[in-house]
Amino acid sequence: MEAYPNPTDGKFNIAYTVLEKTSVSVLIYNLEGTLVKTIAPNQEQYEGKYILPTDISDLANGTYIVQLSNGNKTKTEKIILSR
Numbered sequence: 001m002e003a004y005p006n007p008t009d010g011k012f013n014i015a016y017t018v019l020e021k022t023s024v025s026v027l028i029y030n031l032e033g034t035l036v037k038t039i040a041p042n043q044e045q046y047e048g049k050y051i052l053p054t055d056i057s058d059l060a061n062g063t064y065i066v067q068l069s070n071g072n073k074t075k076t077e078k079i080i081l082s083r
Contacts, residue, residue: 002014063078064080
C-alpha cells in the first residue's frame with residue numbers, strides 16, 4: 001500500500017494490490033486512535049492492482065493513520081494533511 005501525495009492538501013490516492021478475491025476496507029484514524037473516516041467499507045475486489053481516490057479535506061490539519069485491510073492482512077501508513 002502507498003498513499004500519495006504525502007503530505008496532502010486533502011485529496012490523495014491509495015495504491016494497493018489484491019492477491020486474491022477478498023473484501024477490502026480503508027479506515028482513517030487520528031493519532032489518538034479514534035476512527036475519523038471510513039473510505040471503502042468492505043468492498044469485494046478481485047485480484048489485481050487498484051488506485052482508490054481519497055478525500056479527507058473535511059478533517060483538520062494533522063497526521064492520520066490510513067489502515068487498509070483485506071482478508072486477514074492489514075497495512076498502515078501515516079498521511080499528513082496540510083493546507
